[in-house]
């Protein structure tokens with residue numbers, strides 16, 4: 038084959054549209070129910086935006102960005118995530134002058150040059166929520182609940198919320214030092230990739246997917262033992278909300294995961310992920326947390342914020358297992374029995390479409406071949422157009438998915454046709 042989709046990308050084919058729409062609709066409707074409004078930012082930004090926010094030492098910025106110099110010599114990156122872009126837009130468009138918090142949601146493609154494997158793509162889609170301008174744990178709970186409601190609408194089972202708190206930047210520094218002390222005892226046992234993390238970002242060792250490291254990390258110090266009183270109270274308040282949700286919704290499960298640190302630098306206090314066993318080792322459906330320092334880092338006013346993003350492909354792949362794809366996308370195929378009626382047929386087709394009847398005219402072939410075409414595309418019915426029918430101002434309809442006689446209807450009374458289609 039001369040050309041193929043680039044590695045780690047894929048085409049969304051017509052049969053899949055319904056599932057993609059279902060996921061998108063669940064996300065948009067839930068976000069709107071919580072008073073969130075849509076925001077769209079460009080798919081590329083200045084590379085510096087991601088270096089400053091996601092972090093120079095993260096896998097995303099170090100290895101996974103699609104970056105290039107544009108023709109004007111500016112270094113540009115395809116967005117690997119959208120929290121940075123939304124915060125840039127928040128500052129640039131003066132949204133801090135509106136009533137806060139700004140409740141925003143987005144949906145669109147992201148790009149990461151990752152090693153393609155199950156559930157990981159180089160172009161993938163995220164639905165994201167950002168609540169900017171409110172410091173209270175009540176909104177941490179709000180975004181966690183939005184995510185939960187989306188997962189419930191999509192019928193996910195065995196989903197668990199993992200939560201942790203990273204404290205503030207001072208707590209994080211103390212904790213990193215403590216982690217270094219701990220891992221220094223095992224430095225020679227750690228795989229190379231984690232030895233490299235040791236110097237530059239010890240927190241990331243906790244996130245390692247290497248079996249030896251996972252074992253060693255079991256007894257590592259816990260962030261919750263190092264966070265400030267203020268961060269502890271914040272965390273405890275969030276837990277009160279989560280306990281209340283567990284008590285009223287038996288399906289909701291959460292656990293405090295001491296190894297959860299997330300792979301982006303901008304987080305403080307609450308971090309969380311929803312995981313599902315059925316997704317296998319890459320079982321993270323969505324992840325997020327609080328990122329209070331970020332807007333200030335970007336030159337805006339000190340503005341606390343919290344949010345999450347969900348990988349749409351992961352949700353779509355999961356849904357595909359359970360949904361029968363609707364094959365019926367055409368109501369009527371016009372079978373034109375004489376070629377000299379082709380012009381009139383286009384008018385009839387347009388008239389049907391004006392009445393919201395999905396209509397295709399069969400190709401110029403024998404009547405038998407036209408009927409085969411109508412059956413092959415699963416049309417609900419075939420509509421015969423011949424001289425006799427037109428002279429009598431009639432359409433002759435045959436339902437294809439059940440054995441039926443031909444039914445004649447008045448060409449001027451399409452409502453009769455609609456009744457037959459919905460019966």
Ligand code: HAM
Nearest residue numbers: 118120157158161321322323324325326344345346348
């Ligand atoms: P993230 O954990 O990097 O967070 O990505 C969020 C979700 O995007 C993941 O849980 C996963 O479902 C999906 N995802 C990430 N990479 C891939 C990939 N290569 N292929 C398929 N799906 C992927 C963020 O992006 C943060 N901006 C989330 C956030 C919003 N935090 C606060 N607000």
